[in-house]
Amino acid sequence: xxxxxxxxxxxxxxxxxxxxxxxxxxxxxxxxxxxxxxxxxxxxxxxxxxxxxxxxxxxxxxxxxxxxxxxxxxxxxxxxxxxxxxxxxxxxxxxxxxxxxxxxxxxxxxxxxxxxxxxxxxxxxxxxxxxxxxxxxxxxxxxxxxxxxxxxxxxxxxxxxxxxxxxxxxxxxxxxxxxxxxxxxxxxxxxxxxxxxxxxxxxxxxxxxxxxxxxxxxxxxxxxxxxxxxxxxxxxxxxxxxxxxxxxxxxxxxxxxxxxxxxxxxxxxxxxxxxxxxxxxxxxxxxxxxxxxxxxxxxxxxxxxxxxxxxxxxxxxxxxxxxxxxxxxxxxxxxxxxxxxxxxxxxx
Amino acid sequence: xxxxxxxxxxxxxxxxxxxxxxxxxxxxxxxxxxxxxxxxxxxxxxxxxxxxxxxxxxxxxxxxxxxxxxxxxxxxxxxxxxxxxxxxxxxxxxxxxxxxxxxxxxxxxxxxxxxxxxxxxxxxxxxxxxxxxxxxxxxxxxxxxxxxxxxxxxxxxxxxxxxxxxxxxxxxxxxxxxxxxxxxxxxxxxxxxxxxxxxxxxxxxxxxxxxxxxxxxxxxxxxxxxxxxxxxxxxxxxxxxxxxxxxxxxxxxxxxx
Numbered sequence: 058x059x060x061x062x063x064x065x066x067x068x069x070x071x072x073x074x075x076x077x078x079x080x081x082x083x084x085x086x087x088x089x090x091x092x093x094x095x096x097x098x099x100x101x102x103x104x105x106x107x108x109x110x111x112x113x114x115x116x117x118x119x120x121x122x123x124x125x126x127x128x129x130x131x132x133x134x135x136x137x138x139x140x141x142x143x144x145x146x147x148x149x150x151x152x153x154x155x156x157x158x159x160x161x162x163x164x165x166x167x168x169x170x171x172x173x174x175x176x177x178x179x180x181x182x183x184x185x186x187x188x189x190x191x192x193x194x195x196x197x198x199x200x201x202x203x204x205x206x207x208x209x210x211x212x213x214x215x216x217x218x219x220x221x222x223x224x225x226x227x228x229x230x231x232x233x234x235x236x237x238x239x240x241x242x243x244x245x246x247x248x249x250x251x252x253x254x255x256x257x258x259x260x261x262x263x264x265x266x267x268x269x270x271x272x273x274x275x276x277x278x279x280x281x282x283x284x285x286x287x288x289x290x291x292x293x294x295x296x297x298x299x300x301x302x303x304x305x306x307x308x309x310x311x312x313x314x315x316x317x318x319x320x321x322x323x324x325x326x327x328x329x330x331x332x333x334x335x336x337x338x339x340x341x342x343x344x345x346x347x348x349x350x351x352x353x354x355x356x357x358x359x360x361x362x363x364x365x366x367x368x369x370x371x372x373x374x375x376x377x378x379x380x381x382x383x384x385x386x387x388x389x390x391x392x393x394x395x396x397x398x399x400x401x402x403x404x405x
Numbered sequence: 406x407x408x409x410x411x412x413x414x415x416x417x418x419x420x421x422x423x424x425x426x427x428x429x430x431x432x433x434x435x436x437x438x439x440x441x442x443x444x445x446x447x448x449x450x451x452x453x454x455x456x457x458x459x460x461x462x463x464x465x466x467x468x469x470x471x472x473x474x475x476x477x478x479x480x481x482x483x484x485x486x487x488x489x490x491x492x493x494x495x496x497x498x499x500x501x502x503x504x505x506x507x508x509x510x511x512x513x514x515x516x517x518x519x520x521x522x523x524x525x526x527x528x529x530x531x532x533x534x535x536x537x538x539x540x541x542x543x544x545x546x547x548x549x550x551x552x553x554x555x556x557x558x559x560x561x562x563x564x565x566x567x568x569x570x571x572x573x574x575x576x577x578x579x580x581x582x583x584x585x586x587x588x589x590x591x592x593x594x595x596x597x598x599x600x601x602x603x604x605x606x607x608x609x610x611x612x613x614x615x616x617x618x619x620x621x622x623x624x625x626x627x628x629x630x631x632x633x634x635x636x637x638x639x640x641x642x643x644x645x646x647x648x649x650x651x652x653x654x655x656x657x658x659x660x661x662x
Contacts, residue, residue, distance in 0.1 A: 136527045139543055155501055163496035163521040166508055167545045170518035186505050197509055206516035209509055316650065347611070354618055358626070358655045 061200075062150035062180045064092055067099040067125070070156035070165075074110040075364050077224040080119055081327070082154045085194045086185045087123065088216050096152070098126040102145055104134045119224060135160060147172040152183035173199050174207055189366035191327050192216050222298045222323050225363040232300040232321075235287035237270060244288055252378045252396040257338055282336035283319050286375045289395055290322050290332065293402050297323045324405055329365065331356070332373045337380035346383040349376060353390045371405050373398070417441050417491045419469075420507055420519070422448045422476060422499025425627035427456035428562050428586050430498050432554045433524070434460060436542050438469035440552060442493065445469050448476035448507055450499075459565050476503050483514040494519040496545075521545040524554065556583035566624050576620065588624055590617075592633040592657065599637045603644050610648050617655060631655070635662035 067086055072078040087093040099120070103111070108131070117127055133141040135158075143164055153165050169182050181200040188195065197211045226232070237244075247264050254260040261267065261275055270281030283301065291299045299322040320332040333356055339345045356372045371391070378394040386392040391401050419437045423430050434445050445464075449457035457473035464471040474482050476499070483489070492511045496504050511519045526540040544550035559581040563573055573579060578591050592613055595601065601609070620629055633652060636645045638661040649661065 159496040160523050163523045163545045167521045209513045355654050360656045
């Protein structure tokens with residue numbers, strides 16, 4: 058019986074300009090200590106266009122704590138890949154992380170099959186796939202059968218938290234952290250009273266919100282509302298990290314930030330929460346509804362600068378209690394008042 | 406699901422996962438059919454089951470038999486069809502999850518890997534990376550088996566998406582691009598854009614977003630590509646640049662004049 062070799066080297070096709078995806082796949086693959094202790098290196102397979110658009114220094118910096126030796130191999134560009142083939146030589150215990158591009162996937166699976174069923178095959182190879190949800194990993198081991206075919210075995214594992222906001226923030230120009238320092242019980246009281254009031258003016262005054270949240274005036278209460286939402290999210294035990302006022306760089310260098318988003322958080326399940334805050338007085342119900350619907354549409358279709366599967370992003374629109382009743386909350390975009398934020402986050 | 410018919414002489418089967426761009430799958434089915442492939446299995450998910458069935462309706466006269474199967478049940482289908490000599494698996498349509506899952510199920514059920522196929526075209530290295538060659542169906546296993554993919558008519562595309570011609574024609578700026586196999590909608594910035602006040606611009610913008618919303622609902626967001634003409638720029642026209650930013654948030658890009 059041939060000896061089973063545990064994964065020793067990760068073979069990775071870095072995602073184009075998307076180190077977060079690459080890092081998530083690597084971290085998921087080495088999550089279990091037995092594998093982590095056995096994997097010594099990571100081989101990055103990339104072509105010229107990926108090289109041009111990906112900051113490999115950033116990737117290596119993020120990989121430093123793993124102590125993995127980083128090897129690199131340039132492969133032909135997509136235009137030539139069909140005629141030139143992958144120039145990568147498989148080794149015992151190589152573990153292929155499923156690439157983003159299906160052309161690479163088809164080629165690397167063909168390569169693994171051919172090599173493993175060859176005359177002098179490697180003992181075994183692995184395929185590791187982080188499912189779109191981000192917290193489910195499928196392992197497939199491939200070895201040669203007695204009749205010259207392949208034997209495959211697979212297992213699926215659910216993983217705990219494994220991402221960091223830093224991974225996604227290559228394209229972020231600047232951001233702030235939640236600034237509101239108040240007791241949880243006071244925050245709860247403010248939120249509770251908002252859910253019961255029909256007079257937002259009175260709610261702001263009676264809770265002294267202009268002063269507490271540091272917004273300049275009652276007219277700027279939208280900023281204070283963002284602070285309240287961020288503080289609520291930060292206090293939630295299911296949340297790992299929260300940042301506010303995230304300014305994304307323009308694609309054209311030297312230009313002012315292209316866009317600012319209110320709150321971005323990382324859930325302890327590793328997924329990203331993208332939260333928009335809209336303080337709405339609801340003085341004109343029709344207008345309020347139209348604006349919320351427009352924002353829901355924007356959030357649904359928003360192209361974030363980090364290209365991660367939709368399944369790993371939850372979109373939440375936080376608005377005033379009265380406004381939240383005007384539109385429908387769906388799984389595409391949850392719509393809630395401050396009071397409903399905690400249960401939504403806990404159920405994600 | 407259509408059950409695989411027993412008693413048919415099936416020696417070579419192609420499995421095509423059906424994703425959210427089902428017209429691509431129709432092109433692939435038509436190209437696989439007759440090229441030594443006697444049966445084509447459309448591996449569908451809950452989301453794409455209807456697309457699969459409508460593709461089958463358009464393929465009744467093809468040389469190959471075309472069937473649908475839940476991609477999670479392919480192992481059962483394989484174990485019932487021991488006489489099949491060769492499995493071919495298409496990568497590209499459908500999710501990577503479907504691709505990995507189908508590959509694994511074929512290998513573990515037959516003991517041998519399938520022949521992998523991809524859709525390939527040469528793309529320009531600059532600009533938007535448009536295709537500079539026709540799209541082909543290419544066998545990864547030998548790098549030489551290559552079939553040029555044909556275009557799909559507007560009528561067939563509408564059938565796959567279950568959209569009536571009447572609905573299609575109600576959007577004058579909507580076009581079917583046979584070369585890119587996608588619907589394209591061009592947003593025309595009004596000729597008098599520079600003289601429009603902020604309120605009128607906002608109203609125009611809301612109407613545009615409402616159209617975008619209804620088109621995405623009708624076709625699904627993968628089937629349609631939006632573009633726009635140039636937005637005006639200059640002093641006292643900053644609100645047009647805000648419109649441009651909001652459109653970018655919706656994935657609609659374009660320059661300014």
